[in-house]
Amino acid sequence: MTIGGEDLKTAQTGTVGRSIPRLEAAAKVAGRAEYVHNLQLPGMLHGKIFRSPIAHGRIKRVDVSAARAVAGVHRVVTGEDVRAIVADPHYGPAFHDQPILAFEKVRYAGEPVAVVLASDPHAAEEAAQLIDVQYEALPAVFDEVEAMTSKAVVHEVLRPAGAFPDLRHLQGRKNTNVALDFHLRRGDAGGAFSRADRVFEHTFHTQQVLHVPLEPFVSAAEPGEGSVTIHTASKSPSFVRVEVARLLGWPENRVRVKVPYLGGGFGAKLYIKLEALVTVLALLTRRPVKIALTMEEQFYTLTRHAASLRIKSGVTKEGRITARECEVWWNGGAYADIGPRVTQKSGFTAPGPYDIENVSIDSYALYTNLPPAGALRGFGIPQLVWAYESHTDMIARELAMDPVEFRRRNILRDGRPQATGTVMKDAAIEKVLERLAARMEWKKPFERGSGTRRRGRGIAIGFKASISPTTSVAIVNLYADGSCALYCSTVDMGQGSDTAMAQIAAEVLGIPVEAITVVHPDTDVTPYDMATLGSRSTYHMGNAVRRAAEDARDKLLAAAREAGLPAETTPIAEVFRRKYGMQAGNIVGTGSFIPAYTPTDHDTGQSPNVTPFWMVGGTGAEVEVDTETGRVRVTRLVNVADVGKPVNPRIVETQLSGAAVMQLGFTLFEKMQFDGGQVTNASLAEYKIPGMRDIPVMENEAVDGAERGGPFGAKGVGETGTFSVSPAIANAIEDAVGVRLMSLPLTPEAVYRALRAKQGKPLDD
Amino acid sequence: MTPFELVEPHTLREAAGLLASAEVRPLAGGTAVMLMMKMGVLRPARLVSLRAVEKRYSEIAAAGGELRIGALATLSALERSPLVARAAPVIAQTLRMLANVRVRNVATVGGHLAHADPHMDLPPVLIALGARVSIIDPAGGRTLPLGELYTGYLETTLGRNELVAEVTVPAQGSRRAAYLKCTTRSADDWPALGVAVVLEADGALVRDARVVISAATDTPTRLAAAENALRGARVDEAVLRRAGDAAASEAAVIGDQHGSAAYKRELLRVCLARAVRAVLDEQ
Amino acid sequence: MLGALTKDLGVAVRTIRFKLNGEPVSAEVPPHWNLVELLQNRFGLTGARESCGQGLCGCCTVLVDGAAVSGCLYLALLVDGAEVMTIEHQAAGGGLDAVQKAFIEAGAFQCGFCTPGFVLMTRQLLDENPDPTEDDIRHYLSGNLCRCGAYPEIIEAVKLAARMRKAER
Structure with a gap:
């Protein structure tokens, strides 16, 4: 396999592809890692x-x-x-x-x-x-659907920042809470619905949740x-x-x-x-x-969008989805933050990883009088997957088809255009689905429990387009003794970027990773990077680092040749000594990366190239439902993902499982409660996040994949584990006890009430 | 937090004597006091630390079929005490799920009982076991059944200059007990409902029953009608249903972020039955 | 900073003496400081951090007289005469101990903010119970939160540390 004519270099002897510990591991276990939290300045x-x-x-x-x-x-x-x-x-x-x-x-x-x-x-x-x-x-407005028509208007006049062409038409607009409307039209959804054998329509809701970084x-x-x-x-x-x-x-x-x-x-x-x-x-x-800020104050700073999602599908009796229509309202809170981008970028994939001829999407970012909502691990995708993978499972049940088989018939394969018209490449959707089914032993009989403990299982699969177009720049500085500094503005917040970037540079330079220091972001020193977000760093900064390291390597080789040294075998320090006459000087390599991108058409949402790479994540869940209390115990969670070729497989695995743990909290119990717009559970005593006793048996698998545009075949992974957890669990609950929940979180009371309603004995308030 | 003065008297009675005004608060382990001060709901001018008082108020002793637990014994001392494990194993079982290790290392039994937060785990268990609490004041003291300490949410009969000194718990003896802590969010959440059941039983025949619930009600609450439904009955599904119905109708259940009142009443039916079964199965 | 504070607020600052990571120390402390503030403001020790502020997350774990406490809920004055140990304490000879090595080996952390608390609590657990079951581990560490969700790796690290400690003996 080759990338741009070069060998895809992941030799076992190399640094890339090895599960080395994090560079900062010793500092972190000793409590010596540096955080702004620790900072004291004189006066x-x-x-x-x-x-x-x-x-x-x-x-x-x-x-x-x-x-x-x-x-x-x-x-x-x-x-x-x-x-x-x-x-x-x-x-x-x-x-x-x-x-x-x-x-x-x-x-x-x-x-x-x-x-x-x-x-x-x-x-x-x-x-x-x-x-x-x-x-x-x-007068205030809190609900995202009401905000579409509410007389309460949050901002007198809209003030788009100007950086985004798709927001320019909103400049100066008054009497509206709509901060962005994204529309996509492909084929003729209306016509396809009228020709479909069956049409299904459901509306789902998700709640406000919080990031809760432990360093506020x-x-x-x-x-x-x-x-x-x-x-x-x-x-x-x-x-x-x-x-x-x-x-x-x-x-x-x-x-x-x-x-x-x-x-x-x-x-x-x-x-x-x-x-x-x-x-x-x-x-x-x-x-x-x-x-x-205190922990409490985090609740007043940034949340994840609550959303209302209406989704409608036309299906043939053979189980082919022929049309899908999605309408999504995002509750952006009082300030737009990056909400309009969440609305637009997630809109690209709103119909799910399925090959559907006729698609219609309308997605709205709305101002309300709640704390601002912004990016949270998945950029809107977990909310969308919650809706479309619940919906997909409900259709399969209605058609009496196996949910895996139904997905198989509709799955989006490489070489086929996705809803935006962009042709899929290096997206192992089918492989993820098949590995998930295999790991879940889907064809084997399943122990379904008895009495008041009923067991069920479910799967879900989602995908995401990367954030584009965005720029990363890196500098590799070789010192005269052969050690090296890597300057990049990617922020290591626990995802292991320092380690991954050092591995990429070490691989290119052929030096041990220990010889590399990663210089932390300092805008006077480290070059520009758009941001550490949207699982973009491995791909974007990884490519920039690779190019910077190649630039340094080429300069080093040229210096060796000028000095008449055998380039491949002379130690780096020797090249410097010859070039500078002593242990002195630097060899500086630079690299920058910005992928190609074609903006979507304003009216149709169509573009030949909306993303440099696709992220694919599937989850399988096994649950046990207590039919007397509604309590759901997730007993097994299987996360399968296409992450390209992992730079550091161990860190990649922990990214998948950590993301799934976070989404497990968003699925089962995390919810910001409001009373008249005031948060009423702004503490970890009343806003519960998962602890050690909430964690099921977890399995994680990165399928054998490779991203041709990524550094050494790698692509982003930070968000992938979040995509499919919620619908997989909801699907498993229906499998266990025959009730379908349409709103998150899936609390014991919600399950219990659904069970009572199903028995024809609804619980009074 | 705002500044205050910290004093450390050497006797508990002296400490009680220092609690003359509302501006002065006692401090034992300090976990609840610190939380309330940080939230700004408590702004004392002076804190009276109980750490230097007589050692006997930190001791745990067993005598005459009773456990005598000093108010300043930490929850982890209780958790690890072989005396407690022998005399009232349900207490040790309850402690394992109470708050967390660090809180248990610091928080005291007296503070835990006097705080009167209905989400606390020990009050329903100790009340069901028939515990009595001894209270000291600058002049003398009084003793009362623990259940009578509580008058409302964070409210007790403790006077301004009264302090819990000791709690006396009759050993379980032939009685069997269980505490079910029912959480509806994460596993380490405050309970939506706590159910403590203490039974005297021969096989499935219940000779005596004590049922106390917490968290779903403003105060730890003994459920007399549910006890009556169990007392003298040979437990089967019908008896459990009757006891559950009685509990659900007699308890003043309140709804909150853990669940609606209607849901918690259903939870009560189920958890009561499960607690009784757990006790009987243990025999 | 303290000078201004005492002058302006009329706070009775008290001098306390205690052992910090084996060394006798003294410090002037206003009454309303908690143990985390004492360690950060007087000794520059930042391994114990206040996060939730409610004793629920374990980021502020400190050992006082051998028992783990939440530094954010512990009055600084109360360590007068006590032995205080923090994550910064190094065993004789320095270097990392079995628990720290096991955390690295198992990849049991991501952002590292909660890690000192987990390391200290794991040491406590293994001191009390050298061979914990998975259930023991989950219960003992249920009062420590990791938002990065490294729980599966932490459980693995605790088991590994138990084995490493046994091998050391």
Whole structure:
């Protein structure tokens, strides 16, 4: 097999393809790994945020006098103070809609309104409770479908950021909560429905959930002479630099952004979160300022979109899906964040991994008066797969067909166009389905339990297009003794990117991975990277690193040739000694990567190339349902994925299983509860995430695959394990006890109520 | 958290004497007090640490068919005590699922009982076993059945200057007991319902029964009608159904984020039956 | 920082003495600091971290007189006279112990934020119960949360550490 004429190099002797431990393993088990959480700067002030208690209202008066009078308080800063430094203090990746601190209006309960600064965080916290703000309450909207037509309008006027051509038509639009509408039309769905033997239509719902990185959001800023240095737990240092520079009207080179390790990210720590705020506070006070959110405050910062999903399919009596129509409403909360991209990118694959001639998709990003929603491990895909794989299973049952066989008949194969018209390549959908069926021993009889314990099993399969087009740049710096530094702005938040990137560079350079240091993101030092998101790094940054390493290798070989040395056998240090006359100098290789992409047509959503690669993930679940309590125990979870050729198989496996564990929580019990827009379970005591006793027997498999465009055949994996967990479990529940749940989470009460309804004895409220 | 003064008296009675105003709070293990201070719901001017009081209030002893547990014994001391394992194995079984190891290492029995959060696991178990609680004040003290300590959510009959000193638990003896902790979200969640059942039985014939539930009600609640349905009965499905119906109708079940009241009543029927079966199967 | 605090708030700062990772130390502590703040602000030790703030996640695990506690719920003043051990404590000769090596070997962490807590709790578990069953492991560690979901690998690491400790003896 070859890539661009080169051998696909995954020799067993090489570094790529080996399960070496993480580079930072020893530091992490010894508690010495560096996080912004640990950072203390001389003279540093701590900021504590005062937040709006109401979901929507006009700010009438802000009285900070009592707070200012608290002993130890350095300063209290309001939205009006921010405007003294930043005339238009609105930020955001898709829309410039979010103020650094609220002024004139608040749009969700929990929105930052003021900040107290003090050397002692306890004093700041105490004072923040004394801030008095008067509001004129405005009508609020919380439900995403209601937001389509609601008289309550969250933003007076839409302010797209301008970077995205597909948002330009929304500039200046008024009296709407629709922050993006994505439409896709392929074939003639309406006609196909009328010709279909059977038509099925279902509506599904998903709930707001939270990322819950154990290191909560934290940022600090140090003012310099006409410059600022930001230390932040961010997955997008390059974006932070660009956006903060834009807000300040400064050139990029006066904003420095540094990121050490992250204590988890999962999509939360992207774009601007606290960075603009700490920057303004540092510039106002001329002191370093740090804001570290509490666990509670994470609930007011960024959530995952709740969604309502209507899906309709036309099917022949032989079990071929001929048409599918999807309508999706995404609850984006008060600020768009990256929601419009979630709406659009997930829209590409809304009909699922099936070969369907006639497709119609309408997907809407909506503003509501809830905390903002953004990216969360899967970028909308887990919500969509929840709907289409529940729907697919329901159709198979109605047709009395085996669910695996039904999928087999409709599966999207390489070489066939997908809903956007892009032809599938290197997407092992069929292989994932078949390996899943094999691992689940689908053809064998299944022990179904008895009495009050009923067992069932289910499968589901989903896929995702990568985020495109996005840029990564890397630098490889060979030192004179043959050791090497790799400069890249990919953020290691636990996914193992430092290790994977070092393995790629080591493979190209033919040096041991231990000889490579990965320089953490520092925008004064490491080159641009779009962000660490959407499972893009292995592919995009991996390619950039590979190119940078190849560039360095080629320069090294040229230097050897110039010195008359045998290029393949001379030690690196010897080449340097000959070239520079002593142990001195550098050989610097650079590489950048941006994949090809063709924007989708605005009206039809069609494009010959929507993604550089496809991610495919399937899950099989075995469950035991307690028919007397509705409690579901997942006894076995099998995750099968196409990840291309893994750079580090062990880390890849833990990415799959870790993602599945997270999605297991979103499936069974995680749910943000609201009362009038106010979160009522903003703590880990009341918002439960999976613990050790919630974990089933897990099996993970990366199918034998290769991504021709990826570095050494690799592609992204961080999100793949999330795709199919929810519908696999719901399908298994129906298999066990014959009830179908249409909303997440699948709580014991929801299952129990469904069982009672099925018996004709619905439980009263 | 706001600053306060910390004092450490050497006797429990002295400690009680220091609790004169609402601004002063006792601190034993401190897990609940710290949580409430962090949330800002408790802002004491002074904390009275009980750590330096007489050692006997941390001891666990068995005598005369009773366990005497000092209020300052930690939950993990209780969990590991061979005396407890022998006299009341249901307590040790309950502790394994109570909060987590770190909380059990620090939290005390007295604090656990006096906090009066209905989600706590030990109160229903100890009440079902017939525990009595001794209370000390600056002048003297009183003793009362543990069940009578609770008057509402986070509310007890404890006066401002009263402290739990000791809890006395009759050994299980020939009685058999079980505690079912029913969670509806993650396994380590607070319970939606706790059911403690203590039976005196010959085979399936129940001579005496105590049923106490927690978490689904404002206070740990003894279910007399359910006990009556079990007492004197030879347990079969019909008896369990009657006991479950009685429990579901007599308990003042409240709905919350763990489940609606209607659902928790169903849970109560099921868990009561399961707890009784677990006890009888153990014989 | 402390100077400003005591002056402004009139807080009675107390000097406490205790053993920290085997070394006798003393520190001036305001009453409302918790143990994590003491370790971070006075000794620059950041391996115990406050995350959930409610004793539920285990990121702030510290050993006080040999027992694991949640540093975020433990008043700093209460370690006066105690022996405090943190993840930064190194056994004689330095280097990693069996539990740490097993965590690396099993790939039992991703972001690493919860890892010190898991390592300390695993040591406690194996001290008490050198040969735990999987059920024992799940119960003992149920009060430690890992949002990266490395639980299967952590269970594997605990079993491996138990074997490694046995082999060492």
